[in-house]
Every structure is written in structure tokens, then in C-alpha cells.
Amino acid sequence: MTDDPIHSSDPLSRQLHAEMLDSLDEELEMELDDQRLEALIAGTAAARQTGSDLDRRIYFRELLRLQGELVKLQDWVQHRKLKLVVLFEGRDAAGKGGVIKRITQRLNPRICRVAALPAPSERERSQWYFQRYVSHLPAGGEIVLFDRSWYNRAGVEKVMGFCTDAEYEEFFRSVTEFERMLVRSGIILVKYWFSITDDEQQKRFLMRIHDPLKQWKLSPMDMESRRRWEHYTRAKEIMLERSHIAEAPWWIVEAVDKKRARLNCIHHLLGQVPYGEVDRPAIALPERVYHPDYLRAPQAKEIFVPAAY
Template sequence: MPKKLYETELAALQARLVDMQAWVQSSGARIVVIFEGRDAAGKGSTIKRVSEYLNPRVTRIVALPTPTEREKTQWYFQRYIPHLPAAGEIVLMDRSWYNRAGVEHVMGYCSNAEYHRFLHQAPIFERMLVEDGILLLKYWFSVSDVEQEKRFRSRNDDPMRRWKLSPNDVLSITKWEDYSRAKDTMFVHTDIPEARWFEVDNEDKRRGRVNMMAHLLSQVPYHQVERPAIAIPERPASGGYERPPREQQNYVPDYAAELIAHAHRKG
């Protein structure tokens, strides 16, 4: 997708997401958006664009770490429940309870009994959420094996993004077909009428992002909400306050001045 067209459409979609958020606040709606998919499929970068201009007090990103020893003894869905939205909130899940159907199953981090119990319980759990009024949207981000490996190598060569690459991520190259089978089985059991799976072809990240964001907006029955105008008052006349001398304040060093001076010397 051409960069200029992408940037224009992205800005328009982000403005509509701000309008959607205003409706969520005023209506008391509750929305959960699940981002799942292959490693390096672009889930995180899409979440970043979705949330970029949204109020973090209203729209939260949930990316849970590895469960603690205590959490491992709980009902599997229990650790996710505290992160569900209250009225007027949106939750964006960077991976979710579907870890059990994917990485945990493929890598052997759960037993077969736990895995099959999850496939049985997940639709029941999600129907309960929907019946209670939560709008649940589930997105699966797809990418080819060639593009995935390309992104892994790019991360590995970039010190600013190397933290995104874990040993489990790299192993997904050798377990490509295992993950494919796990995804297919997961869809069979959990693609239910109340909470369908929507696939995002994210081979082209720009195209994938705008496709996902446009679809998200089409699934939420929002409308424009009139927001009260805020009048910025005139600044009152000084009441005699005098600021303490600047030299008495503990300012951070002017690093920018050093950069500017260095640039002038080089120029």
C-alpha cells in the first residue's frame, strides 16, 4: 500500500476511533478486542496504531506476562477476568486466553487434558461475556513463513527491536505446521456465532492495519457524540507572585544545547 495513501487513511481511521471512544464513554459500552496470530505477524504494531490517540484511562492495553506459580493453580480464565472492561471502557488484548490453544499447546506448557478443557470452556466463557453485554471482537493476524522469518531477522539485526525476539519466537519457525494445525483446531472449536474470528492478512502491514481498523469500526454501533465546548478562560492579572531565581532550581542539564553546539561545529 503506498505510504502517502496509508498515512492519509490511517489518520482518518484514528479520528473515527476517537469518536468511537467518546460513544463508548457516553453509552457505557464495554468492548474487548483480542489480537492473536503468528509471532511477528504485526499484532503489537497494529495495537499501537489503534491506541495512539485514545485516552489510556478509557482504552487499556492488556499484555499479561507468564503466569505466576499461584496463577498456574487457578481456573485458567481467572487471571484474565480482572482485566475485563467496566462500563465505558475498551480493552485491547495483546494475546489473550488463546495462549492455551496456541503456544502453550504447541510448546507443551499445558497438558492434553488442560488443552481439551480449554477448547470446551472457551466458547462457554465467551458466550457468558457476550450475554452480559460485552462486545467481543477476535482478530487473527496471518503472515507467511517467508515474511515471518524476514521479520525475525530484521528484529535480530536491530538493537532497538531485539527485545521483541524471544527463544519461543524463533522456535515457531521449526514448528510452523504445528502452529497451523493448532490454529485450525482452535477455529473449529471457538469460531462461534456470538464471537466470530476475523482473519487479518498482514503480509503488508500498512494494508493489514487499515483493514483491521476499518473492520473494527464497522462492528461497533457507535455514533457521533456531542462533546461540550470547553471555554478557555482569560488569564487573571498577577497577584504579586514572584518566581524564585532560576539558579536556585535544580534543572536537568541542557543536553539539547550541547547537541546544537556540536552540530554547528560540524557544520
Template sequence: MARRIPKTVYEAELLRLQGELVQMQEWIKSSGTRLVVIFEGRDAAGKGSTIQRVSSYLNPRICRIVALPAPSARERTQWYFQRYVEHLPAAGEIALLDRSWYNRAGVERVMGFCTPTEYSRFMRQCPIFENLLVEDGILLRKYWFSVSDTEQERRFRERMGNPLKQWKLSPMDLESITRWDDYSQAKDAMLVHTDTERSPWFVVEAEDKRRGRLNMIHHLLSSVPWEATAPRELKLPKRPKGRGYQRPPREVANSVPDHAATLIT
């Protein structure tokens, strides 16, 4: 296993890459580009934390995180891809999909939430659907986060013992431990059918979260043909002379109690 990246090196490089992401965002906005980035992979492989690092400094009006819940009764009667279409980006926008239409190839297949016919139809239609997106000019990037069974279990146990992270564990996550081989076979079949020349998959080795985040962000930046745009010239206007305004007494407003003062001894 590769040596773990020191925290200081990781943080410095992450900040540099995040600066480039901001520049890429400006190019996407000015050029009217549409970018879709799919994050898929094993439970606890680090998809969510990587999305957080990607979006940290980006404008939420330009870069949206799409994490859809289970489909409603009505949505289950629609064409499978239909509810994802409305979340695709318009010109000058980025959509980060925290899981995507590939739910059907993974969890729905393994847990029996779709029929064999629905699964087979998805495998046939998915490359066609993605080809239509790419043909229409959307930049589509697909990342699969890979982690070993031992590391996944270690992360699950860490979350179980941390009250701040227990919300990350769903019954479906815990079930994935007993279905490791099933998910492995589903992933292999998914790659066979949907890893195409126009819409390839890129595997992120995420055993080391720091290394996985840096590698994924660097690859995204290198795969999008963005160009640095000239920084905006910003000038702070001179504050005009006041007209005699006086603020009302603070006592007339409901103020937040000074909790911070209680921490100072």
C-alpha cells in the same frame, strides 16, 4: 499479492481512521459500553504495531492494553480464565488484549506448557466463557493476524539486525520457526472450536503491515454500533490578574542539562 499501499495514502487514511477511533471512544464512554478486542496471530505478524496505532490517540484511562506475562505459580493453580477476568473492562472502557486466553490454544499447546486434559477443557470451556461475556453485554472482537513463513522469517532477521528491535525476539519466537506446522495445526483446531456465531474470528491478512492495520481498524469501526457524539464546547478561561508572584531563581533547582544545544553547530 496486492500492490503495496503508498506511504502517503496509508498515513492519510490511518489518521482518518484514528480520528474515528477517538469518536468511537467518546461514544463508548458516554454509553457505558464495554469493548474487548483480542489480538492473536503468528509471531511478528504485526499485532503489537497495530495495537499501537489503535491506541495512539485514545485516552489510556478508557483504553487499556492488556499484555500479561507468564502466569505465576499461584495463577497456575487458578481456573484458567480467572486472571483474565480482572482485566475485563467496566462500563465505558476498552480493553485491547495483546494475546489473550488463547495462549492455551496456541503456544501452550505447541510447547507442551499445558496437559492434554487442560487443553481439551479449554476448548470446551472457551466458547461457553465467551458466550457469557457477550450475553452480559460485552462487545467482543477477535482478530487473527496471518503472515507467511517467508515473511515471518524476513521480519525476524530484520529484528535480529536492529538493536532497537532485538527485544522483540524471545526464545519462544525463534522456536516458532521450527514449529511452523505445529502452530498451523493448533490454529486450525482453535478456529474449529472457537469460531462461533456469537463470537466469530476475523482473519487479518498481514503480509503487508500497512494494509493489515488499515483493514483491521476499519473493520473494528464498522463492527461496533457507535455514533458520533456532539463535540464538547471548550472555552479557555480568562487568566486572572496576578498577585505579585515571583518565580525563585532557576539556579536553586536541579535542571536537566541542555543536551539539545550541543546538537546545534
């Protein structure tokens, strides 16, 4: 086998290399602004081989443009005191977290926050099922992104046997009324299901197994979900059929290609809330005030972080 992962005949080596490049892309997205981007990626032909046929320059350009529109949407939500809730559902490794990261990347965390609830406590299990989610709903001028949501009951809880058949049926009797109530209260509710293939989930799980930086994403529950692929498929089909309502329809994001999924989801989300520019007064930096008697106090060298780089 060749030592060059790009030309290796081993599919896993090539996939690992593509995943490493995708991680590099994520870092670029987090660190680079539009002016530095072109100079840094110019001429790096190998770095463009990420497994997607979407050119990286087009991807970055569109991502930054869409993120600029997300900032406008955020300003509009805050200005008009809107309440926006977005649910992200899908199989393990479907790419929900990657899209959420790109949405929040340039937004104000005081306005747009992520709700990723852990397994319910013993006390929460005795509450009304939706109760622990209600406390995370937005006030006026806020956006909440649910990284998994109350649909846990229709998915993982059903497949893994964490709820009874009676609780499962009660969920479907309640969820549509619950969501209609949210919409009547003025909440804009958008629901996404991220769809990947059997083979793609297999590949992404293998990537996590072989990548020390991503092994933490795997849990025994993830491993079991892989074994029960068909059970999850059936649960998903029932969920979409029984909870797709006019007031809060489901939207399916084809997510095998991560980059296209991110762009398509953000583009679609922007279309769900009519928004416009918010007029703001011009910002003028005030003059720095100097006091002739001000002396800066010395700092002990031992409290500074060592300059390792």
C-alpha cells in the same frame, strides 16, 4: 556489492533498508500532524520505497482519518457506557503490536488500555484458567485490547507442551461458554487472527536479529516457534474451527503487508460497533487570573535537564 542499500543486489540489505524506512514511518506517525505531514514527505522518493505498493501518502491520510473515527468510537463507548474487548492473536512477528499501537496512539489511556499478560505465576497456574484474564475486563465506558489472550492455551501452551491434553480439551469445552457469558453480560467481543506466510515470518525474524533496536523482541520461545511452524499451523486451524461461534466469531487479517493490515483491521473494528457523534458543549478557555503580589520562585540551574540538543 554496492554501498547503496536501495540498489543493492543483496536481499537482506534491501530488506534491512525497507525495515529502517518502516521504522521511520512509525516515528512519523507518532510525531507528525496532518498539516506538517505533506511538507515533510514531499519529494522523498526513496522514503516511499518501503516494500509495500501502498503509497505512503495514502497510507498516512487513511491512518489519520481512521484514527479520527477511533476517537469518535471512544467517545461513544464512554458516553454509552459500553464495554469493548478486542483480542489480537497471531504468530510471532505477525504485526499485532503495530496495529495495537496505531489504535491506541490518539486515544485516552484511561478509556482504552492494553492487556499484555506475562507468563502465569505459580499461584495463577493453580487458579481457574480464565481467572487472571477476568480481572482485566472493562467496566462500562472502557475498551480493553488483549495483546494475546486466553487463547495462549490453544496456541503456545499446546505447541510447547505447557499444558496437558486434558487441560487443552477442557479449554475448548469452556472457552465458547466463557465468551457467550461475556457477551450476555454486555461485553462486545471482537477476535482477530493476524495471518502471515512462512517466508514473511522468516524475513521479519531476520530483521529483528539484525536490528539492535528490535532484538529485544526476540526470545528463545520465538526461536522455537519458528522451528515448529507446522505445529503452530495445525494448532491455529484447530483453534479457529473449535472456537468460532456466532456470538464471537474469528476475523482473519491478512498481515503480510503491514500497512494494509493496520488499515484493514482498524476499518473493520470500527464497523463492529455502531457509533455516532457525541454532542459536547462548546469549550471556552477561562480568563487567566493575575495577582499583583505573586512572584515566581527562582529555580536552581543545576536541577534543569542539560540542553544537549
